[in-house]
Amino acid sequence: MANDGEIAVSNKQVILKDYVSGFPKETDMQVTTGTIKLKVPEGSTGVLVKNLYLSCDPYLIILMKKAQTSRYFISLTPGSSITGLGVAKVLDSGHSEFKKGDLVWGTTGWEEYSLIKTPDSLFKIHHTDVPLSYYTGILGMPGLTAYAGFYEICTPKKGEYVFISAASGAVGQLVGQFAKLMGCYVVGSAGTKEKVDLLKNKFGFDEAFNYKEEHDLDAALKRYFPEGIDIYFENVGGKMLDAVLLNMRLHGRIAVCGMISQYNLDQPEGVTNLLNIVYKCVRIEGFRVFDYYPKYSKFLDFILPHIREGEIKYVEDIAEGLESGPAALVGLFRGQNVGKQVVVVAKE
Amino acid sequence: MANDGEIAVSNKQVILKDYVSGFPKETDMQVTTGTIKLKVPEGSTGVLVKNLYLSCDPYLIILMKKAQTSRYFISLTPGSSITGLGVAKVLDSGHSEFKKGDLVWGTTGWEEYSLIKTPDSLFKIHHTDVPLSYYTGILGMPGLTAYAGFYEICTPKKGEYVFISAASGAVGQLVGQFAKLMGCYVVGSAGTKEKVDLLKNKFGFDEAFNYKEEHDLDAALKRYFPEGIDIYFENVGGKMLDAVLLNMRLHGRIAVCGMISQYNLDQPEGVTNLLNIVYKCVRIEGFRVFDYYPKYSKFLDFILPHIREGEIKYVEDIAEGLESGPAALVGLFRGQNVGKQVVVVAKE
Numbered sequence: 007m008a009n010d011g012e013i014a015v016s017n018k019q020v021i022l023k024d025y026v027s028g029f030p031k032e033t034d035m036q037v038t039t040g041t042i043k044l045k046v047p048e049g050s051t052g053v054l055v056k057n058l059y060l061s062c063d064p065y066l067i068i069l070m071k072k073a074q075t076s077r078y079f080i081s082l083t084p085g086s087s088i089t090g091l092g093v094a095k096v097l098d099s100g101h102s103e104f105k106k107g108d109l110v111w112g113t114t115g116w117e118e119y120s121l122i123k124t125p126d127s128l129f130k131i132h133h134t135d136v137p138l139s140y141y142t143g144i145l146g147m148p149g150l151t152a153y154a155g156f157y158e159i160c161t162p163k164k165g166e167y168v169f170i171s172a173a174s175g176a177v178g179q180l181v182g183q184f185a186k187l188m189g190c191y192v193v194g195s196a197g198t199k200e201k202v203d204l205l206k207n208k209f210g211f212d213e214a215f216n217y218k219e220e221h222d223l224d225a226a227l228k229r230y231f232p233e234g235i236d237i238y239f240e241n242v243g244g245k246m247l248d249a250v251l252l253n254m255r256l257h258g259r260i261a262v263c264g265m266i267s268q269y270n271l272d273q274p275e276g277v278t279n280l281l282n283i284v285y286k287c288v289r290i291e292g293f294r295v296f297d298y299y300p301k302y303s304k305f306l307d308f309i310l311p312h313i314r315e316g317e318i319k320y321v322e323d324i325a326e327g328l329e330s331g332p333a334a335l336v337g338l339f340r341g342q343n344v345g346k347q348v349v350v351v352a353k354e
Numbered sequence: 355m356a357n358d359g360e361i362a363v364s365n366k367q368v369i370l371k372d373y374v375s376g377f378p379k380e381t382d383m384q385v386t387t388g389t390i391k392l393k394v395p396e397g398s399t400g401v402l403v404k405n406l407y408l409s410c411d412p413y414l415i416i417l418m419k420k421a422q423t424s425r426y427f428i429s430l431t432p433g434s435s436i437t438g439l440g441v442a443k444v445l446d447s448g449h450s451e452f453k454k455g456d457l458v459w460g461t462t463g464w465e466e467y468s469l470i471k472t473p474d475s476l477f478k479i480h481h482t483d484v485p486l487s488y489y490t491g492i493l494g495m496p497g498l499t500a501y502a503g504f505y506e507i508c509t510p511k512k513g514e515y516v517f518i519s520a521a522s523g524a525v526g527q528l529v530g531q532f533a534k535l536m537g538c539y540v541v542g543s544a545g546t547k548e549k550v551d552l553l554k555n556k557f558g559f560d561e562a563f564n565y566k567e568e569h570d571l572d573a574a575l576k577r578y579f580p581e582g583i584d585i586y587f588e589n590v591g592g593k594m595l596d597a598v599l600l601n602m603r604l605h606g607r608i609a610v611c612g613m614i615s616q617y618n619l620d621q622p623e624g625v626t627n628l629l630n631i632v633y634k635c636v637r638i639e640g641f642r643v644f645d646y647y648p649k650y651s652k653f654l655d656f657i658l659p660h661i662r663e664g665e666i667k668y669v670e671d672i673a674e675g676l677e678s679g680p681a682a683l684v685g686l687f688r689g690q691n692v693g694k695q696v697v698v699v700a701k702e
Binding site for chain 1: 416426427591595604610611612613616617621622623624625626627628629631632633634635636637638639640641642645
């Protein structure tokens with residue numbers, strides 16, 4: 007007999023044990039099993055979903071630390087399951103916009119089933135001729151991040167010199183391909199030979215280098231950008247930013263998507279070359295993708311044909327099973343993932 | 355008998371002795387006397403001017419150092435007179451747009467008389483009901499800098515929280531008054547009690563503080579900006595920028611006009627709080643006033659009525675005589691000037 011939702015079922019969860027301090031460890035999280043009824047409570051406008059794919063994103067680590075900037079971030083709650091972005095299937099709905107069987111992406115829990123009490127920020131998935139997992143990446147938040155960050159913040163022009171750090175990651179790989187579509191010269195940095203090969207051979211970057219093999223980042227950038235850099239898509243911060251500043255061109259732009267090298271340091275690295283902002287009229291701009299959610303459907307119209315025609319490549323790193331979540335998330339900060347890091351909870 | 359220009363006259367000059375290294379000293383410059391004919395050479399399209407007021411600006415020190423970023427700056431030449439902005443009177447002209455007796459402002463030499471070979475960047479002075487020296491400041495490059503930096507780069511809105519460093523200087527005093535005109539809350543920092551009093555009592559800032567008396571700049575900013583800072587007009591860099599970053603609000607803007615605390619350091623201070631760019635979507639933007647020269651006449655239309663009505667105050671620090679130039683310029687970097695530093699070469 008099918009479960010009609012009145013009987014509680016077991017629900018595996020990834021719990022945040024305590025606030026993370028310093029570098030995140032797998033033991034900051036714990037896989038436990040609770041129970042859940044597969045039905046939205048009476049009178050609730052929430053939805054009850056079965057989670058399929060979970061997204062490992064660097065920003066999660068900010069929420070796993072005790073908030074220092076509480077006005078802007080609401081930290082996760084120790085003892086509760088981690089909350090992040092994912093793809094899910096609606097099993098029951100108290101909300102007029104969602105019905106049983108709908109596929110959605112948006113904020114959900116790191117668990118098998120989630121009751122999403124305020125589903126207003128969920129997006130319904132209408133296109134299923136592409137892998138569902140793509141909605142954690144190229145068709146989801148990281149895709150929109152790359153799109154908004156590159157086209158809106160970087161204000162690119164044909165022929166400009168573009169540098170991308172952490173370039174094989176979920177966002178970087180897309181920014182590089184957008185820049186190539188626009189006719190820019192594109193160089194990426196990454197942390198392994200395998201990733202550098204991906205950048206050059208799969209994603210079509212003009213050049214790529216392994217930053218771990220460069221003891222002088224300034225010299226490396228001068229080698230690849232003898233004319234300087236017009237656009238830097240910043241994912242790492244610290245020493246790389248300092249070297250980039252030395253190589254920016256007049257009226258250069260730096261879109262600050264993230265600074266993954268800095269989140270886990272007790273004391274962030276000092277950046278010493280900011281005078282170049284004055285000398286070269288550089289614009290450095292942080293942004294958050296949430297401000298661009300109203301452009302999501304325009305973004306889909308842009309990106310879907312490119313995916314279907316094979317003009318934009320996309321690489322995922324799939325970890326199987328909720329149990330693999332903590333290692334996959336921690337691995338992001340060691341650069342262990344090759345491409346977008348996804349955790350599969352269930353295939354359907 | 356009047357000098358018809360054929361007879362060379364003596365010409366006092368301030369010469370750059372050698373490239374400045376580290377903090378500038380008066381002895382980096384030398385006052386000498388050459389000779390000059392008060393006539394434009396046959397066939398030249400230059401103008402021969404008598405210099406009246408010279409402008410002491412922080413950017414000059416960048417040009418007095420050996421260029422490290424030669425693509426963007428052309429250093430001054432040791433052994434030649436210093437070149438900067440000033441107000442002058444045309445004595446002879448080979449250029450169709452200028453005639454004897456015209457008053458002009460623009461790039462000229464630190465000397466009594468200058469032959470300006472390419473006068474294309476000179477502006478003719480049409481309004482002489484205001485002091486001529488104002489064209490080195492509120493009606494010249496610093497005025498346009500404040501105007502472009504505040505209205506174009508800071509994109510201010512009524513009621514926003516505005517902080518200005520080096521706030522009693524040529525640019526800062528104007529930015530603060532523009533921000534008050536717009537209905538912002540405005541706080542400035544300066545380095546003496548006298549300047550702090552000026553900010554509060556003459557320029558109408560809501561609050562002001564002496565940064566030298568604050569051992570914890572972050573705490574000082576939190577005191578004056580419990581809700582955080584929307585707009586920071588950056589004139590100093592280093593520790594102040596680092597403290598400001600901690601206090602920026604979501605979507606805050608930092609217009610980088612200069613970083614006077616950093617130009618003379620062998621190793622600029624490391625700025626460690628750049629993660630706030632990510633957390634709060636901050637935009638930091640350098641700019642150069644030259645890009646806004648086409649808006650100069652629009653700026654004059656805006657500022658002149660405010661000056662005539664007394665709605666905008668302006669304070670100058672006048673040094674008498676070309677001989678006082680080196681001390682006045684070096685004094686900028688010690689904060690010795692109160693208001694815009696001008697050197698009078700001749701009154702007419």
